[in-house]
Amino acid sequence: MAQPTNSSDTPEFQAALVDVLPHLRAFARSLTRRREQADDLVNDAVVRALSAADQFQPGTNFKAWMFTILRNLYYNEGRKNRSVISLDDAETIVPSVSPSQQAALEFCDFRRAFWQLGDDHREVLILVGASGLSYEEAAEVCDCAIGTIKSRVSRARGELVRLLSGDGLRMTRTESAAISGLDAKTFLDSQVLPKPSESTAEGGI
Amino acid sequence: MAENKKETVAPDSDKNGPDSEMTPQYWQQLTSGSFPGFESPAQLDNWFDAQLVQIYSEVVSEPLPKEFLDLLEKLREKSKTDR
Numbered sequence: 001m002a003q004p005t006n007s008s009d010t011p012e013f014q015a016a017l018v019d020v021l022p023h024l025r026a027f028a029r030s031l032t033r034r035r036e037q038a039d040d041l042v043n044d045a046v047v048r049a050l051s052a053a054d055q056f057q058p059g060t061n062f063k064a065w066m067f068t069i070l071r072n073l074y075y076n077e078g079r080k081n082r083s084v085i086s087l088d089d090a091e092t093i094v095p096s097v098s099p100s101q102q103a104a105l106e107f108c109d110f111r112r113a114f115w116q117l118g119d120d121h122r123e124v125l126i127l128v129g130a131s132g133l134s135y136e137e138a139a140e141v142c143d144c145a146i147g148t149i150k151s152r153v154s155r156a157r158g159e160l161v162r163l164l165s166g167d168g169l170r171m172t173r174t175e176s177a178a179i180s181g182l183d184a185k186t187f188l189d190s191q192v193l194p195k196p197s198e199s200t201a202e203g204g205i
Numbered sequence: 206m207a208e209n210k211k212e213t214v215a216p217d218s219d220k221n222g223p224d225s226e227m228t229p230q231y232w233q234q235l236t237s238g239s240f241p242g243f244e245s246p247a248q249l250d251n252w253f254d255a256q257l258v259q260i261y262s263e264v265v266s267e268p269l270p271k272e273f274l275d276l277l278e279k280l281r282e283k284s285k286t287d288r
Contacts, residue, residue, distance in 0.1 A: 110253075111260055
């Protein structure tokens with residue numbers, strides 16, 4: 001990733017912004033659970049970052065700085081209240097299970113469980129488990145102590161275990177796929193039985 | 206639920222790996238429940254992280270929407286005119 005300066009007019013700052021955009025979209029999606037709302041949030045975060053570029057400290061983690069701006073926008077401007085999602089729709093697709101599809105279906109169920117988690121849990125799991133931030137950087141983004149982050153991660157994983165172990169999954173596979181940005185065709189394609197030559201593949205859809 | 210999880214290793218799992226000095230509460234919950242296939246807390250944590258990376262990567266790998274491409278183009282133009 002490009003190392004930005006603290007001036008929005010420099011190519012370095014703009015290059016860093018371009019690099020971080022996909023990550024901002026992923027973090028925003030995990031917060032809002034809605035593609036359009038997430039992209040609006042990213043847009044606003046970019047505008048805010050450009051106007052506050054002189055507050056960035058060169059040499060520190062630009063991605064964490066941008067995540068902090070985005071998160072503050074999300075929590076400070078009432079966006080949180082708009083991220084209500086219906087979990088009542090009937091499940092429309094129930095794929096049959098073969099052993100070779102086990103990993104794909106596990107991921108589908110994991111995704112359902114993930115999107116059912118509360119904001120705090122989704123946020124901390126993505127920051128620490130997926131975005132590449134350290135516990136310390138995640139604590140800075142969330143403006144809390146490292147111990148708090150560790151506790152939240154542990155509770156979030158516990159909630160995932162609870163959801164995946166029992167009958168707590170209320171969200172359908174299609175709903176969870178839609179939140180993750182998969183359209184119906186992509187999702188259906190992911191459920192197709194693999195060709196014989198692929199039957200030993202593991203680890204994803 | 207899950208079988209053969211040994212092959213699933215999340216990127217950066219060492220950096221933010223589980224606190225191996227203690228057994229997390231959710232592991233106790235797991236071993237007393239019906240979520241089989243994991244032999245240790247670390248294996249479960251690695252599986253969780255791999256799934257999270259997959260969720261995150263789905264969005265990261267999406268093409269940028271036009272509004273962002275327009276925004277970036279404006280940035281480039283502004284940068285040129287400022288110089």
